Amino acid sequence: MQIDTVATAKHILFRYGLAIGLIFLALLVSLALQNSFGNPFWFFFSAAVILSTWFGGTGPGWLAVICSTLAVMYYFTPPLRSLAVSPRDLPYFVTFVACEIGVTRLIFWRRRTEDSLRQARDELELRVAERTAELKNANDALVRQMAEQRRTEETLQATRSELARAARITTIGELTASIAHEVNQPLAAVVANADACVAWLSREKPDLAEARSAAERATQGATRASEVIARIRSLITRATPEKSSVQINRVIEQTVALAEGQAARNHAAIKLELSPNLPIVVGDSIQLQQVILNLVVNGIEAMTSVTDRPKLLTLRTEPENKGHIRVLVQDSGIGLTEEVKGRLFEPFFTTRTKGMGMGLSISRSIIEAHGGRLWAETNGRGGATFQFTLPSEDSPAA
Amino acid sequence: MKQQDPIVFVIDDDRLIRDGLQSLIRSVGLHVETFASAQDFLGAKRPDTPACLVLDVRMPGLSGLDLQLMLRDEGIPIPIIFITGHGDIPMSVRAMKEGAHEFLTKPVRGQDLLDAVQKALASDRALRQEHREGNEIRARFESLTPREKEVLELVVAGLLNKQIGDQLGMSELTVKTHRAHVMEKTQAESLAHLVRMSEKLKTATRK
Numbered sequence: 001m002q003i004d005t006v007a008t009a010k011h012i013l014f015r016y017g018l019a020i021g022l023i024f025l026a027l028l029v030s031l032a033l034q035n036s037f038g039n040p041f042w043f044f045f046s047a048a049v050i051l052s053t054w055f056g057g058t059g060p061g062w063l064a065v066i067c068s069t070l071a072v073m074y075y076f077t078p079p080l081r082s083l084a085v086s087p088r089d090l091p092y093f094v095t096f097v098a099c100e101i102g103v104t105r106l107i108f109w110r111r112r113t114e115d116s117l118r119q120a121r122d123e124l125e126l127r128v129a130e131r132t133a134e135l136k137n138a139n140d141a142l143v144r145q146m147a148e149q150r151r152t153e154e155t156l157q158a159t160r161s162e163l164a165r166a167a168r169i170t171t172i173g174e175l176t177a178s179i180a181h182e183v184n185q186p187l188a189a190v191v192a193n194a195d196a197c198v199a200w201l202s203r204e205k206p207d208l209a210e211a212r213s214a215a216e217r218a219t220q221g222a223t224r225a226s227e228v229i230a231r232i233r234s235l236i237t238r239a240t241p242e243k244s245s246v247q248i249n250r251v252i253e254q255t256v257a258l259a260e261g262q263a264a265r266n267h268a269a270i271k272l273e274l275s276p277n278l279p280i281v282v283g284d285s286i287q288l289q290q291v292i293l294n295l296v297v298n299g300i301e302a303m304t305s306v307t308d309r310p311k312l313l314t315l316r317t318e319p320e321n322k323g324h325i326r327v328l329v330q331d332s333g334i335g336l337t338e339e340v341k342g343r344l345f346e347p348f349f350t351t352r353t354k355g356m357g358m359g360l361s362i363s364r365s366i367i368e369a370h371g372g373r374l375w376a377e378t379n380g381r382g383g384a385t386f387q388f389t390l391p392s393e394d395s396p397a398a
Numbered sequence: 399m400k401q402q403d404p405i406v407f408v409i410d411d412d413r414l415i416r417d418g419l420q421s422l423i424r425s426v427g428l429h430v431e432t433f434a435s436a437q438d439f440l441g442a443k444r445p446d447t448p449a450c451l452v453l454d455v456r457m458p459g460l461s462g463l464d465l466q467l468m469l470r471d472e473g474i475p476i477p478i479i480f481i482t483g484h485g486d487i488p489m490s491v492r493a494m495k496e497g498a499h500e501f502l503t504k505p506v507r508g509q510d511l512l513d514a515v516q517k518a519l520a521s522d523r524a525l526r527q528e529h530r531e532g533n534e535i536r537a538r539f540e541s542l543t544p545r546e547k548e549v550l551e552l553v554v555a556g557l558l559n560k561q562i563g564d565q566l567g568m569s570e571l572t573v574k575t576h577r578a579h580v581m582e583k584t585q586a587e588s589l590a591h592l593v594r595m596s597e598k599l600k601t602a603t604r605k
Contacts, residue, residue: 181456181483185412188483188504192418195508199425207425214421221414264411264458 012059019052019060023067031075041068041076042096049100053107061104069097181261182228189221231258245393246285248325249274252315255292259300268300268311275317278325279392283370288390291363291374295329295386298359302333302384309382323395324372332383336376344376363388402447404519409433409465410454410481415504419452422508423515436460440468448526450499450518452511455482455489463489466496475525477518481506535595538584546583549576553589554596 026044034041045068053061070083077085077093085093197214200207231254256270263270296313303311309332316328336344345364360374367374367388374388406423410416411434420430433439437460439451455462466478477499482489490501499521500514542550545566552562559573566573586592 184483184504186414188481188506189412189414189418191505192415192422192508192511196418196421196425199422199508203425210421210425214418217414217417217421221418224414265456267458269458 015056015060016063019048019056019064020067022048022051023064023071026068027071027075034076039076041072045072045100046103049104050107053104054111057111058104058108061108065097065100065104068100072096182258183225186221186225186228190218190225193218193221243282243284245280246283246288248278248281248288248317248327248390249276251285251288252292252317252327255289255296256315258293259296262297263300263313266300266304266311268303268313270296271312271314273314273316275319278317278319279323279394281325281370281390281392283390284366287366288370291366291388292327292329294359294363298386299329299331299333299384302331302335304333306333320389323392324389325392326387326389328385328387330379330383330385332379332381335382336378336384341376341378345374402445403429404448404450404523405429405431405445406450406452406515406519407431407433407439407444407476408452409436409439409457409462410452411435411457412454415454419511422511423452426512428515428519436462436465436468439465448519448523449476450515450522451476451478452515453478453480455480455493463493463496466493466498470496475522477522479511479514479518481511532598535584535599539595539599541583542580546576546580549573550580550592550596553577553580554593 023045026041026048030041030044045064049061049064049068052064056064072093073083073085074081077089079086193214197211197218200211200214252272252274256272260270292315296315299313300311303313312332314328314330316330318326318328320326345360364374367390370390372388372390374386377385377387379385406428408416408419408423408430409432410419413434416432416434420432423430431442433442435457436453440460453462453465460468462478462480462482466480469476469478478493478497479500479502480490480493480498481502481504483504490498493501499518502510502514539547539550548566549562552565557565559570559577563570563573580586581592584592584595586595
């Protein structure tokens, strides 16, 4: 602070000293050249005022004007060597003074303009530097955010596929009872027929024809049991999506066979209206099976409380334009309210007490991944129709 | 009275099981009739012979338990052997309460089923026998005159001839004559036999 004040004082002293020095120099040179060139003080004092104002500022400028005025009065206007000015020379003198004042003002404005320009430029540079730093920070933050988002997305993806699997297992869990029935049924047939076979053979006169047909039925039962197990295994295995040529009717038949037990338990009938002229679709048959199973199970559940009309679930396939196919799952259940319809495909939305609410959301993402569309409509006579489209092998979108 | 051939009805929606059970039961010389649904069974004509029903609990349409209730309501006392895929307790309790003869879980062991069938047929045979006897006794008792019925009531109640005579306003001799007719018409071998038959008839009527 002290040093600053001293420095400022020194600077002020220097500026006024410079003004006085310049005027003095101008005076000397003017006096020296007076005899040979008449009135050269015009130029030298003007130059001194210009330089004083330029380098010293407004105070030294004024000082230079005053000093030069006094010097001109004393040395260069008659009567010489006095501070008076003869009336004849007065206009000339006044013009000089006015010119000096004008010069100092002009220079001062010029200087001020230049200063403020410089200041503006400096400020601009500073602001540019600041903005550059800010931008750099923002950029760094963005890079960090992007990395974080990527990590979050990876986690989300992992969670989502985990959820999808959980939902699939839940769907299977809901089906466990009917699957147990599916497996146990053929086993019961095997045991009954094998016992019958042994009984026919153990008779006093063994009846080989009866024994043979019983043994054949036992074989049929065992084959059926192994088929059921193969179907369940293919449903549970977490296979990576595998695209292959799929006959959708075949997938529907296989899936319905899995849900028949549950339908019977709910006294619901399943009707198939499968179009024989469907193009082949490209897709993952296990995933498509999962979607259809989900829609069928939902349909059956939606009809549990229905008493005034037959519980009928209709699965229909039909060709669509542009080489697409359409699958409809129509139930005669409680139908959809507008509120339910709007939220149907949201994750974790469910109207059941047990459900996870993931089935339809996952089904829709599977169908969309296949290039199709899945949506729901209300039937005219009660119940709901869920339908989806799929592009076929040779449609342009496939 | 001629002993009729017993018949076993098998109702199961699964063809392989139906045929297997039929073959098994036929192998011990019993007559079997199979049905794919409860409705088919209700629509079929049933001969008047000792019979039993081997019934799958879980079937599309009318379930085994539904059929049991319908038969009960129609007063058809055919013994039922239930077969179930997964014998959950509430279901079996309900079935047994409604008078199921046996409750077996799938897969059923052949011998268990045959034992159950034999027991059920024996029980139906006994029931029919009892039913027939009851009908015979009722016919005999129906042949009594009103006067004889009055005497019967009092005899069974344990009154002496003299007391009966006093109560009905007739001589002891007349009472003795009526009593002899009652014993003859009801084919009672003793007073005790008469009391037993009378009790049986009363219980059957109350039912």
